[in-house]
Amino acid sequence: MNGAETLVETLADQGVEVCFANPGTSEMHFLAALENPRIRSVLCLFEGVATGAADGWARMMDRPASTLLHLGPGLANGLANIHNAKRAGVGMVNVIGEHSTRHLKYDAPLTSDIQGLARPLCHWIRTTDGSHAIAADTAAAVAKGNEGLISALILPGDASWGEAGELKRQPKATTVRPAPDAARVDHVVKVLKSGEPTLIILAGRSMRGLPLDLAGRIAATTNCRIATQFFSVRIERGAGRAPLERIPYAVDQAIAFLSGFKHIITVETGEPIAFFAYPDKPSLLKPADCQLHSLVEKGEDSAAGLEMLAEALGALKTLPTLQARIEEPMPQGALNPTSIAKALSYAMPEHCILVDESLTTGRESMGLTAGARPHDTIQNMGGSIGYGTPVATGASMACPDRRTFCMVGDGSAMYTIQSLWTQAREGLPVTTIIFANNTYAILKAEYANMGAGGEGKAAPGPRALSMIDIDNPTIDWVAMAKSMGVPAVSVDTAEDFTQAMINSTREAGPVLIEVKL
Known part of the structure; x- marks a missing residue:
């Protein structure tokens, strides 16, 4: 069994089912190893599609997919959607081809600092040290992906084609999210019992399934409100689910939305902030006298934390208010x-x-x-x-x-x-x-928000407009x-x-x- 075959077999052993791939010359042995029926290989014609698809897979499956990227430029092409996955707390296992170790000294055209490219956006980076190390390295990469982290496993060509010997099966990594500290839960109980206006902001895995149901019960018991940040990783919503409000995107609207709260409780997220900085507008959106309280930190078990909170509040037997189905006639007329x-x-x-x-x-x-x-x-x-x-x-x-x-x-x-x-x-x-x-309509709005045209000039001039319109052709x-x-x-x-x-x-x-x- 060569190194590439060891890698694919170990990915499958660790529960990885799919590889979104854009291969090149240095990954041909990996490509051959993907004949293994235990891994579904999917060709993507751009690396940003491969990394984005791995993100979408993980959001629905709660476990990582793998990608196959070609050397440093291939990784660079995929980094934008790796960034998006990282910000969402979505795990991913990126396998990045590298030149054979003996070839690196010649500084061939595709040679680059792959670790340097990966470092800002990947939590775990390793260049495998030969065929014999691939099984353990692969298992470690998947373990990090299971934690919601981004892995970069760099695979030199000679490690891929070299003889690895008999496969040493690696123990399957299991990830257990810790429950939040009990003292933190007790503190939040006191906040909710104070009767002061309180908002709970949900994020991560708390916006679906049991955690969402528990949040709805807590809201029904305490009369607090429950909401999300403007962008969320995945929400179960619609009829029959506990409804969540959404903090507005625009700074002035967000400030108005948050203005009446004395307390904000966070679950797998942080304080509400503006997406961008604007002249003469704040970055922090909550009122100065509004206190921030963390119930569940990122990486912790929101189901456990919300269950602890609901039990302490006597909310487990309270029925949440659920969203009703709203039936309306088919809309007609202009599109807006x-x-x-x-x-x-x-x-x-x-x-x-x-x-x-x-x-x-x-x-x-x-x-x-x-x-x-x-x-x-x-x-x-x-x-x-x-x-x-x-x-x-x-x-x-x-x-x-x-x-x-x-x-x-x-x-x-x-x-x-x-x-x-x-x-x-x-x-x-x-x-x-x-x-x-x-057109890039969002940028026309942001042009005005930024005051880029100067006083009294909300619309971009002809040259600026030509840079954000896409109608020619x-x-x-x-x-x-x-x-x-x-x-x-x-x-x-x-x-x-x-x-x-x-x-x-x-x-x-x-x-x-x-x-x-």
Whole structure:
């Protein structure tokens, strides 16, 4: 058994089921080893698609996928979506090819400092020290991925093709999230019993399943409110779930939302902050006299912490207030953020997955889809665009029995549109919704927010405008999708958009809907 075969077999032993790959010459032995039927190999035509797909897989499966990246430039191409996964606390095992050790001294064109490239965004980095070390290194990399961390296992060519001998099976790593400190829970009990206005902010794994139910019971018992940050890793929402408010994105609106609270309790997150710094606006959003209390830190068990809190409050027998299904007629007329959100609420089937990278157009979606059928929502927590279509690809790979909807602006979609090809090749049930306003609309708003044009000049001038408009030439999304094997339609009314979404749920594979705005 050579080193690459040892690596793939150990990945499978450790519970890794899929490898999103963009291989090159130095990874050919790894490619051969992926004939192993225990690992599903998925070709991605850009490394940012591979790392984003691994993110989407892990968000739905709560365990890491692996990637295969080609040397330093391949890693560099994937780093933006590694950044997004890191900010979301999502584990990932990146296998990065390297030149044979004897070849490095010649400084061939693709030679680079792979560890240096990986260091800012990967929690665990190791260049394997020969074929004999690969099994143990691979098990260590997966163990870190199971903790919600990013691993980078660098695989020199000679370690890959070298003889590894008989495989030494590694014990399967198990990750146990610790419960929060009991004294912390006791402190939060006193805060909630004070009767002062209190907000609990949920994040991480606390926004679904048992933790969400417990949070709903605590809210019903104490009259506190429960919310999320503006972006969240994954939320179970819609009819039959405990509803969560959402702290607004815009600084002034967020400050107004938080203004009445005397206490903020955090679960797997920190203090609410502005996404960017703006002239003459604060970075911290809560009132100065509002106290911050941590119940569950990142990496701790939110289910255990919320259960401890609910038990101490006598809330376990209290029924949470659950979101009712809101039935509305099919929206008609012009397409705008409100009609688009109502179309989503009308058309999304039960237990679908909604990946949201819609930035400008989708900002109405969370409030107006609260009463939709039960579904999961996934959002971009790192802010690096080109996230939506790869994450939808990985989420759909993890849950092929559920239709995945991906909302993405046309500017963002251009970063990783290669995802469509992988979706078509794998026959994934993904509906990609492209909001085609032919501009980076978010940047027009931010231009005004930043006061970049000076006093009294909210709109960018012609040269600045040319850098954030993408209508010269206009992108033909329907033709682009069809060229990659994805059926596509273009819509310009709310009723046509709604019907196109409904039609897409009847398809076995991917569909693209261009929403012309």
